[in-house]
């Protein structure tokens with residue numbers, strides 16, 4: 596469906612497709628299960644991400660079991676994924692810092708786009724609990740991961756001159772009924 600992009604302008608900040616070699620090559624060997632209807636794109640993507648993460652754990656040195664997994668390991672995983680990224684993130688020294696569409700190549704590194712990482716973490720967070728993980732020990736929901744994603748968003752929006760602010764309506768704070776104003780006795 597998607598033709599091969601001819602220019603870097605076709606990068607989508609919210610693309611959820613991670614470009615990870617080998618992530619889909621491990622055969623799932625479940626070709627005979629015709630009982631379930633074809634899963635949604637989100638579900639199949641989630642399963643693929645979960646497999647990728649578990650593969651990462653198996654290849655980890657020293658070996659790492661899922662219950663031992665902390666937010667720090669998730670960050671390690673995200674940084675590992677950066678080597679497969681396709682999003683140019685300019686350094687402060689680069690003349691194209693802040694340009695969404697630089698006119699010439701530069702030696703700045705390619706990273707996973709923030710939108711991809713954000714969506715990935717959302718799927719892995721759900722998959723962790725669907726696979727028996729306890730919500731209170733979900734490493735994908737840890738504070739370290741949230742802070743890291745926020746940092747990446749800041750950095751990439753500055754480096755690429757793209758605002759990642761979602762159109763989110765700010766709800767006014769809802770006060771509980773009957774809450775007395777401060778200072779009353």
Ligand SMILES: [Zn+2]
Nearest residue numbers: 685689701703
């Ligand atoms: Zn650059």
